[in-house]
Amino acid sequence: PLGVFQPTKKLVLSEQAGRARALEAVRKNAANALSVANLITGLSSVLCSLNGQFYYSCWLLLVGFLLDLADGAVARQLNACSALGAKLDDFADFTSFGLATALLLRTRGVLDGLLAVAYVLAVFARLCFFSSGTAGGFSPLFSLPPHG
Numbered sequence: 001p002l003g004v005f006q007p008t009k010k011l012v013l014s015e016q017a018g019r020a021r022a023l024e025a026v027r028k029n030a031a032n033a034l035s036v037a038n039l040i041t042g043l044s045s046v047l048c049s050l051n052g053q054f055y056y057s058c059w060l061l062l063v064g065f066l067l068d069l070a071d072g073a074v075a076r077q078l079n080a081c082s083a084l085g086a087k088l089d090d091f092a093d094f095t096s097f098g099l100a101t102a103l104l105l106r107t108r109g110v111l112d113g114l115l116a117v118a119y120v121l122a123v124f125a126r127l128c129f130f131s132s133g134t135a136g137g138f139s140p141l142f143s144l145p146p147h148g
Contacts (some may be wrong), residue, residue, distance in 0.1 A: 004046075023055045027078050027080055028078075028080045028082070029058040029077035029080075030072045030074050030075075030078060030080065031071045031072070031080055031081075031085050031089075032082075032084065032085050032088055033068050034067050034071035034074060035067075035071045035085065035086065035088040035089045035092045036092070037067050038068050038071065038089075038092040038093070038096055039068040039091065039095055039096070041061070041063050041064040041067065041089070041096065041099045042060075042064050042092060042095035042096030042097075042099070043095060043100075043102035044060050045057045045058075045060035045061050045064065045096065045103075046095070046099055046100045046103055048060060049100065050054035050103065051105035054104060054106070057100065057103070057104060058104065058135055060100075061096060061097075061100055061101065061104070064092075064097075064100075065096070065097075068089070068092070068093060068096070068097075071085075071089060072089070072101075085140050086131060087131075090113070090127050090130075093123075093127060094123060094124060094127055097123055098119075098120045098123035098124060098127075099120060101119070101123075102116045102117075102119050102120045105119070107130045
């Protein structure tokens with residue numbers, strides 16, 4: 001009679017292991033989900049700007065900003081930082097705070113357009129330096145020796 005309950009015991013243990021794996025997957029990808037949500041709000045803001053709905057575009061950027069704050073906090077709190085998450089966050093930030101924000105400038109002439117392009121390139125450069133790990137230290141072309 002003892003062998004009859006063995007498959008049931010294995011089933012219960014496999015369900016518990018499956019539940020644990022599912023919870024681990026949720027823990028590891030919670031911040032990534034927030035980054036994807038930020039990306040979606042950024043792209044939606046771009047679409048709203050292209051359709052002349054600037055009011056909604058601004059609100060979507062505010063939601064994207066809050067999602068950007070949340071994804072970093074969640075990743076640190078759950079200790080779920082990953083290379084994929086960092087790249088996804090950079091892409092979402094560039095979309096929301098580079099492209100979508102530049103479209104809100106509503107450029108009318110060549111100079112306005114060049115300033116918008118300069119803004120997008122500045123956001124791009126900032127994200128590149130930040131993600132490469134060189135954002136914290138400023139290294140000038142030359143340095144003065146310390147006084148001693």
